[in-house]
Amino acid sequence: MHSLGRAVYMSLAWVSFALGVVGVFVPLMPSTCFMLLAVWAASRGSPRFALWIREHPRFGPTVVAWEGERAIPRHAKWMAGFMLALSVVVLLVTLSLLWLKLLLVAGLALLGLWIVTRPEPGRVEPDSMARLVRR
Incomplete structure (x- = not known):
């Protein structure tokens, strides 16, 4: 390179x-x-x-x-869910355009659904770090 x-x-x-x-x-x-x-x-x-x-x-x-x-820890899912919910509340209170509110809330809801459906991490194997480094 x-x-x-x-x-x-x-x-x-x-x-x-x-x-x-x-x-x-x-x-x-x-x-x-x-x-x-x-x-x-x-x-x-x-x-x-x-x-x-x-x-x-x-x-x-x-x-x-x-x-x-491709796993997300449970604590990160909870934090993401909380932040997404807070973002939805802020959007609903601050935006005046209904179509924009609906579009953004739908997008955040889909993002939240995607996050929740990711698996939680299992136990990391000792040689998994070596596999990642070889990528």
């Missing part, structure tokens, strides 16, 4: 990682989606950084569960 491409991936990885860290502390800002983007970009720019994210005690288990099983 050219050094410019590697630099772009690394920049995206670090920005995404930083946004994910901010998301831990700032209500209404997600962290998991930014961590998934960070590990994806880091896998292309710095596999060592991607491995570090996967092994991180706070962010790693969720990332590994998604990469290995």
Whole structure:
């Protein structure tokens, strides 16, 4: 890979990682989606950084569960459901266009349904990290 491409991936990885860290502390800002983007970009720019994210005690288990099983932990499902419900309330109170309200509420409901139907992670096998690194 050219050094410019590697630099772009690394920049995206670090920005995404930083946004994910901010998301831990700032209500209404997600962290998991930014961590998934960070590990994806880091896998292309710095596999060592991607491995570090996967092994991180706070962010790693969720990332590994998604990469290995396309699974979402129960606590993350509850938090997503709460945030989606809060978003629906805010939309209903603040938007005046009925068609836009209905469209956005329907979209958020479908997103919530999709999240709820994802499996919950099983026990991670010891060699699963090695399989992820080889990708």
